[in-house]
Amino acid sequence: MMKIKKEYWVLAIIVAVAFFLRFYNAEKWFDFTHDGDLYSWVFKDIAIDHHIRLIGQVTSTPGIYIGPLFYYSVIPFFLLFNMEPVGAVYTVLILGLLTTISFYWIFKKLFSLEAGLIAASLHGFLLSRVFYDRWVVPTVTTSLWEVWYFYCVVMIFRGNFNVFPILGALVGLIWHISFSLTPSLVGVLVAFIFAKKMPTIKQLLLGVVGFFATAFPLFLFEFKHNFSQYRSFITSFQVDQGEKGGLEKLNHVIAQVSGNAYSLFFHPDHGETWARLTFFTLLLVLGVFLAYKRYIPRKLLIVLFAWILGMVGFFSSSSKIITEYYFSNINMLVLAIVILFLSYLYMTFKVGRGMVIIFIVGLGIWSIYWMFTSFTYNFLGYQERKAVAEYIAQDAKINSYPCVSVSYVARRGYEFGFRYVFYLQDLHVNKPASGSPIYSIVAPHDFIEDSRKVRIGNYAVIPEGSNKSKEEIAVTCSGVNENVEGDLFGYTE
Numbered sequence: 001m002m003k004i005k006k007e008y009w010v011l012a013i014i015v016a017v018a019f020f021l022r023f024y025n026a027e028k029w030f031d032f033t034h035d036g037d038l039y040s041w042v043f044k045d046i047a048i049d050h051h052i053r054l055i056g057q058v059t060s061t062p063g064i065y066i067g068p069l070f071y072y073s074v075i076p077f078f079l080l081f082n083m084e085p086v087g088a089v090y091t092v093l094i095l096g097l098l099t100t101i102s103f104y105w106i107f108k109k110l111f112s113l114e115a116g117l118i119a120a121s122l123h124g125f126l127l128s129r130v131f132y133d134r135w136v137v138p139t140v141t142t143s144l145w146e147v148w149y150f151y152c153v154v155m156i157f158r159g160n161f162n163v164f165p166i167l168g169a170l171v172g173l174i175w176h177i178s179f180s181l182t183p184s185l186v187g188v189l190v191a192f193i194f195a196k197k198m199p200t201i202k203q204l205l206l207g208v209v210g211f212f213a214t215a216f217p218l219f220l221f222e223f224k225h226n227f228s229q230y231r232s233f234i235t236s237f238q239v240d241q242g243e244k245g246g247l248e249k250l251n252h253v254i255a256q257v258s259g260n261a262y263s264l265f266f267h268p269d270h271g272e273t274w275a276r277l278t279f280f281t282l283l284l285v286l287g288v289f290l291a292y293k294r295y296i297p298r299k300l301l302i303v304l305f306a307w308i309l310g311m312v313g314f315f316s317s318s319s320k321i322i323t324e325y326y327f328s329n330i331n332m333l334v335l336a337i338v339i340l341f342l343s344y345l346y347m348t349f350k351v352g353r354g355m356v357i358i359f360i361v362g363l364g365i366w367s368i369y370w371m372f373t374s375f376t377y378n379f380l381g382y383q384e385r386k387a388v389a390e391y392i393a394q395d396a397k398i399n400s401y402p403c404v405s406v407s408y409v410a411r412r413g414y415e416f417g418f419r420y421v422f423y424l425q426d427l428h429v430n431k432p433a434s435g436s437p438i439y440s441i442v443a444p445h446d447f448i449e450d451s452r453k454v455r456i457g458n459y460a461v462i463p464e465g466s467n468k469s470k471e472e473i474a475v476t477c478s479g480v481n482e483n484v485e486g487d488l489f490g491y492t493e
Contacts, residue, residue: 010117011104017364018100018124022093022133024371030089032382033417035137038490040085040420042071043078054221057490063232067176068217070138086382092140096133099144100124106151107339115343121360122335125367128267139178139325145170146332157191157303161199168210175218180326186310191303250316256324261334287337295344304333380414380443384457386421391456392439393425395463403428403477405436414443422483429483435476437466
């Protein structure tokens with residue numbers, strides 16, 4: 001009883017630190033760019049326009065969409081925060097804490113109590129995981145998906161097919177999160193081969209039920225739209241998507257994978273190429289060491305390496321343009337190796353126990369200290385965008401403008417994320433060519449100099465107005481509201 005009580009006290013402290021790291025200044029530092037506009041617009045379409053959606057935004061592959069699960073999950077907090085997207089912050093932060101607890105439960109179940117507490121600590125305290133959990137985008141659920149997929153892979157390797165319903169649900173969830181997770185399924189296939197036994201009919205059927213439970217919106221959408229995504233998926237393998245395969249692509253993929261592994265432990269430092277490759281190689285060697293010491297079965301290491309090779313092999317041979325988040329699920333294996341190595345030290349050597357405790361406690365203290373002293377906020381987030389929209393709405397009201405037009409004088413990327421905050425202010429926003437009164441948004445504020453600038457955070461607004469009469473302005477405002485009716489890249493009804 002005392003051991004159980006101590007275990008939960010330790011877990012409570014870990015979760016409390018993880019909670020603080022994720023919730024500290026969560027609203028103040030909330031980033032809000034094009035992705036924010038997209039999921040906010042989808043929320044509006046569902047909750048305000050009462051459109052039951054089967055898809056979310058379009059992916060980087062034309063004709064293929066992400067599933068709608070994330071968008072439905074943010075609705076309660078959007079409504080709780082009076083339709084403001086800042087509510088979505090709390091959706092992903094709760095998911096982050098659930099992921100921390102999942103790491104604890106899964107590694108305790110699969111390996112040991114010590115491994116479970118170490119796993120929860122690493123996911124809860126590492127700055128890379130903290131800021132990933134603060135990233136309000138549909139792919140934020142990757143961390144939760146990958147740890148439960150890891151659980152299924154290990155259980156199937158051990159011949160326990162009772163996890164088939166979970167595995168089926170996870171496969172169905174790939175569409176809702178990111179198709180980049182698909183090549184990782186090689187891991188479960190290799191695990192099944194090593195299991196050397198067959199599942200029962202009941203276990204297979206439960207797996208199929210789990211799959212259809214989460215993938216049902218996909219099949220319904222495809223049925224209603226003549227299997228358009230399926231056809232786009234097939235076409236994507238027949239056309240050049242912008243990046244050739246071969247040795248150069250393989251080097252690019254390895255650079256992305258090793259860079260992710262390095263940043264996982266040294267965030268925000270990205271390191272030199274040699275340092276990333278050396279560190280990633282060292283982690284793989286640690287995995288071999290654990291198998292050599294029989295702390296983990298050697299065949300299980302082969303399964304985990306097959307997971308990595310599946311990801312690397314697929315994207316190395318594909319012409320798809322890649323980014324680092326495509327390979328974020330490999331970090332699950334990197335974390336697993338480090339978790340098990342620390343667990344090995346703790347369980348095997350008396351001095352190792354003290355070293356692991358000092359490392360974990362030090363990591364938590366360092367992350368809290370870094371959040372207080374080293375994070376540099378750019379003051380170009382949601383709060384500032386909201387204040388810019390409020391200023392324009394108030395100034396337009398003072399000047400009796402029935403509508404406005406907005407131009408952006410900004411560095412690349414800073415001009416996004418205003419559509420939804422303009423909508424919240426009920427602004428009729430046209431394009432500058434319409435002749436409506438102009439407000440220029442400068443980002444960052446010192447991008448240009450103008451005596452009329454009104455600074456708001458790291459933004460500046462230049463109220464340029466209009467030289468037209470009220471009657472002429474009224475004519476420019478008589479058309480549709482471009483802010484609401486205009487195209488939004490990536491958004492489809």
